Amino acid sequence: MGQESKNGLQRRILDTARRLLISDGYARLSMRKIAREIGYSATTIYLHFKNKDQLVHALIEEGVSRLHRRLLSRSNQNGEGVRKRLRNLCSEYVVFGLDNPEYYEIMYMLHPENLARYPADKYRRARKNLELLASVYQEGVDGNVFQRLDPMLAASIIWSHMHGVVSLILSERFDARLDKDRVIGESIERVIRGFEPEHRIRSTV
Amino acid sequence: MGQESKNGLQRRILDTARRLLISDGYARLSMRKIAREIGYSATTIYLHFKNKDQLVHALIEEGVSRLHRRLLSRSNQNGEGVRKRLRNLCSEYVVFGLDNPEYYEIMYMLHPENLARYPADKYRRARKNLELLASVYQEGVDGNVFQRLDPMLAASIIWSHMHGVVSLILSERFDARLDKDRVIGESIERVIRGFEPEHRIRSTV
DNA sequence: TCCGGTAACTTAACAGTGTTAAGTTATCAC
DNA sequence: GTGATAACTTAACACTGTTAAGTTACCGGA
Known part of the structure; x- marks a missing residue:
């Protein structure tokens, strides 16, 4: 036909x-x-x-570039301080996950044996999202806002913490009584605080 | 027969x-x-x-109590400072996850529709692990080592960050070049730092 | 001793899954 | 007209969780 x-x-x-x-x-x-x-x-x-995996890979790539567009629009907001821009990136990541649970699931939560050997070129594109985080972190290092640390390591840690929050919400493992927005907000604040120089003194407390 | x-x-x-x-x-x-x-x-x-879900629930409960025993043995180490005991709890959690990836998967990574309505009594037992974290945190609050915050909220945040690290390692989403032990160690340190009072001053930088 | 009930277990079936091998049909170049 | 090829289908394999119905084997009571 x-x-x-x-x-x-x-x-x-x-x-x-x-x-x-x-x-x-x-x-x-x-x-x-x-x-x-x-x-x-x-x-x-x-x-x-070729098979279902490859079809899902194509969907994952769509999700990766959707997330990338959203992170980009947030990281390009000049005029904002570095700390706030990192916070915005984190917040955008979490919101993306909660808004697109099915995309998020195949992107970051599928068991590795379900997506056999994710091809290198697609993986490179996926890593650009992490690099966005890393570059903002590096800016913060240069401006003495964050501790000096391998920016990709720092970005990976920040990412993993955000992923922890998103994935536990999506897989419904948090106590129902817990205020999720509070968890999200505090998580972002605490993560960033963990990378700030020790001597910083705030007005409060 | x-x-x-x-x-x-x-x-x-x-x-x-x-x-x-x-x-x-x-x-x-x-x-x-x-x-x-x-x-x-x-x-x-x-x-x-009754069905496969209920069988898996029984396995999940086994995993929960295995983890509980391990966390208990760590949190009872008196003589150690509160900060170190929180660090040990976090470390023990991560090690449990990496040592028992299959248990960890069904406990914290299975899609909620795969484990329909986890029964309340089992859920209560699962929460005891979180309460272990919370009680150490509360001790830290009393001793001015950690900021005053709802201990279950703090524990949930710390847990979610540890879960982020474990689950990304288990689902092989981190860059292969990344030193996982470094990520784990730094994660734990940064998370705890995020809850310490602002005015603390360390000797190094 | 026979009868009924019940506990323990099995077979067959339903409705699905990803995937492959082999077969069909239509179009197009020569 | 012939052969090749692209596009598509049918049938099958080996699985999956789950249910309904059937089969034994044993055991207490009349």
Whole structure:
């Protein structure tokens, strides 16, 4: 029959996969369901994606660049102090995770054996988000706002702490009585405080 | 036939499930495989556990009490300062996660829809681990070592940061070049620093 | 000794999953 | 017209959790 151009169908598969991911969640995303939705047999998808992992990789990359756009728009706000810009980045990261739980899940919470060997070029793009954090941290080091430390190490630590908050909220492991916004806000403040020079004295307390 | 006493078989199921969980991981843990291993049909398991979720809940509870024993042994080390005891608790938590990745996964990383409504009594036991952290924090508040803050809030934040580190290591999201031990050590230090009073002055920088 | 009940267990089935091998059809270049 | 190729499908494999219905084996009471 051959009615669809190769790239057209590939895009339709991806669009449908994204829609189903967001509406039903990763656990219910199946090749057969995607196929049914676009009116093809399940095996057709395998003509455009090697397997389910590769399809999910494409969705992960979409999520990574969505997050990147949001972080970029926040980190470019000049005129703000370095500390505030780092705080904004952290806050934006958390908000992205809570706003896009399905994207967040496949990006950062899927078991590694579900996304076999994430390709190097995509991984490089994913790392740009971390580099955004690292560059702001480096600025802070230069301006004596943060302690001198390998910026990628510092960024990784800050990221992991934000990830802890987001993932525990998404996987519903926090006590229901806990004020999540409070946890988020305090987390961001405490993380940043942990990297500030020791001698800093604030007016309060 | 009825050769096994009810409780004996229940224990055998659980033992086998635990063994398979640890050796093959949660993703490959199946009712049929457990059954095959103990020489019964798969449906026999349903005479002792309502469904797979409930079986996993039992394993989660095992993990929770294993972790509890380890945290207890660390928090009871009197003679140590409060700061060091909090650090030891954090360190013990991380080590537990890295040493027992399969337990850790079902305890804190499984998607909530996979463990439908974790029963309240088990949840209470799980919270005791957090309370261990909280009580050490409260001691620190009393001794002016940590800032005054709702101890359960502080404990939740500290926990979430440790969870971030553990889960990103287990799900292999950190850059391979990153020194994980460094990340762990710095994370613990920075987290604690974030809760220390502002005016503290150290000898180094 | 026979009868009913029950506990322990099994088989068969449902509705799904990712994935591969083999088969079909339509179009296009020569 | 012929052969190649792209696009697509059907059937199958080996799994999954779970339920309904069926089968034994034993045990207390008449």
